[in-house]
Amino acid sequence: MIIARSVDELRTILDAKNGSIGFVPTMGALHSGHRTLIDEARKCNDHVVVSIYVNPTQFLAGEDLSKYPRKEEADFKICELCSVDVLFYPQSMYENDEISIKAPNVRGYILEGASRPGHFDGMLTVVLKLLNAVRPTRAYFGKKDAQQLGLIQQMVSNFYLDVEIVPMETVRENDGLALSSRNVYLDEFQRKEALKISGALRKAVEMVMQKNTNAEEIQKAMAEILQPLDVEYVAIVTRRFEALNEVILGDTIILIAARVGTTRLIDNVWI
Numbered sequence: 110m111i112i113a114r115s116v117d118e119l120r121t122i123l124d125a126k127n128g129s130i131g132f133v134p135t136m137g138a139l140h141s142g143h144r145t146l147i148d149e150a151r152k153c154n155d156h157v158v159v160s161i162y163v164n165p166t167q168f169l170a171g172e173d174l175s176k177y178p179r180k181e182e183a184d185f186k187i188c189e190l191c192s193v194d195v196l197f198y199p200q201s202m203y204e205n206d207e208i209s210i211k212a213p214n215v216r217g218y219i220l221e222g223a224s225r226p227g228h229f230d231g232m233l234t235v236v237l238k239l240l241n242a243v244r245p246t247r248a249y250f251g252k253k254d255a256q257q258l259g260l261i262q263q264m265v266s267n268f269y270l271d272v273e274i275v276p277m278e279t280v281r282e283n284d285g286l287a288l289s290s291r292n293v294y295l296d297e298f299q300r301k302e303a304l305k306i307s308g309a310l311r312k313a314v315e316m317v318m319q320k321n322t323n324a325e326e327i328q329k330a331m332a333e334i335l336q337p338l339d340v341e342y343v344a345i346v347t348r349r350f351e352a353l354n355e356v357i358l359g360d361t362i363i364l365i366a367a368r369v370g371t372t373r374l375i376d377n378v379w380i
Contacts, residue, residue, distance in 0.1 A: 110189050112196045116242045119158075119197050123243065126194075128155025132245035132272075134236065137161040138178035138290035139187045142280035146249040147191040149277060158243050159188050160197040166209070166231030178290050202238050209234045212260060216350050221256045221375070224341050224366060232257060233264055240265075240272055248272055253279040253287050255362050255377045259350060279376070281307065287376045294372040302338065303369045309334040309343070310378045313363045317380055322356035331365070339368040356380055 113119035123130065131150030135143055139161075150157045161184055168174035188196050212222060212229035222229050240248060250258045262274050280288045285307035286300070295303055309331040316327050324345040331343050344364045345353050353361060364377040 110185075110193050110196055112185075112198055114198055114200065116199070119195065119242055122195055123156075123158070126156050129246035130154055130156045130158055130243065132158045132160070132240070132243045132248040134160045134162075134239050134248065134250075136163045136177065136290070137184050138180050138293070139184045140280075140288050140290065142251055142253070142288040144187065144191055145280050146251065146277055147188070147193060149275070150247065150249050151192055153275075154246060156194045157192070158195045158197060158245065159193045160199075160239055160243070162197075162199055162202060162235070162239075164202070164231060164235040166203070166234060167228050168231070169225055169228060172225075173291075178293055197239075197243065202235055210237060210264075213263065216256075216263070217260060219350060220342055220344055220346075220364060221366065229257070229260055233260060236261055237264065237268070237270075240270060245272055247275050249275045249277055251277050251279060252379060253289070253376065255364060255379070256350060259348070285311070287374075289374060291372055291374065295369060299370045299372065303372075303374060305335050305338055306365050306367055306369075306374060306376045309365060310363060310376060313345075314378055314380065317356050317358075324352075324354050324356065327356070327363070331363075335365070335367060341366040341368070341373075 111122055113122055131154030133146045133150055147157060147159060163177050165174055209230060210233050212233055217229045250261060252258060258276055265272060265274055284304060286303055312330055312334055313327050316330060327345060328343050346362055347353060347360050358380060361380040362377050366375045
């Protein structure tokens with residue numbers, strides 16, 4: 110595995126390679142969910158590039174940028190075990206005064222965008238930078254960050270980027286908890302409480318399977334399971350994040366954002 114610490118170094122390395130490139134952008138603290146993305150990239154491409162960069166522009170004031178989990182030695186070892194060809198590990202991706210991009214006025218400022226205004230501006234800016242630096246054939250993103258995934262797909266379309274975005278299913282613990290780097294913040298009691306999030310999503314799926322597709326009734330049943338968590342939103346939307354009154358099979362995402370203690374967790378199910 111080669112480690113590149115600047116865009117120029119990365120470009121020099123990749124210019125010497127022929128064949129397809131699979132790219133997995135991360136913020137480190139790698140877990141089994143990331144490994145699933147890397148394994149899929151390894152299976153479908155000639156070369157695999159992973160980036161590790163904790164992007165400061167997508168953290169709002171008061172969020173956990175300074176204490177976000179950083180596990181450099183473990184992350185490097187995981188990349189080696191997953192046969193990553195190039196690890197891109199930049200110290201910075203920004204100049205003091207530079208151009209940035211804005212999330213769309215509607216889809217970028219609902220749900221996660223409403224709770225974290227400006228977050229998607231920073232996320233899209235750094236993803237655009239990374240895609241232009243790596244110039245991959247395919248880039249792999251998890252469905253757990255559903256709104257992020259949708260906005261990246263829109264950016265690729267709007268800016269005519271020559272890359273295939275590959276969505277990957279959410280990876281969960283055996284008890285249903287969605288894998289997240291922020292799970293390390295949870296103590297034993299909080300981790301049990303966090304299971305109410307995946308439990309509420311299972312309840313939603315059960316109701317749909319029983320032919321109850323009424324969004325209001327599903328949200329009410331989910332809210333009961335989520336008590337007493339601090340719930341930011343329970344939303345039932347289309348793949349384009351338009352609110353629904355009735356679940357549409359094949360075009361619905363049910364999303365939850367909630368705080369367990371001080372830890373903010375998100376999860377969803379695609380129906």
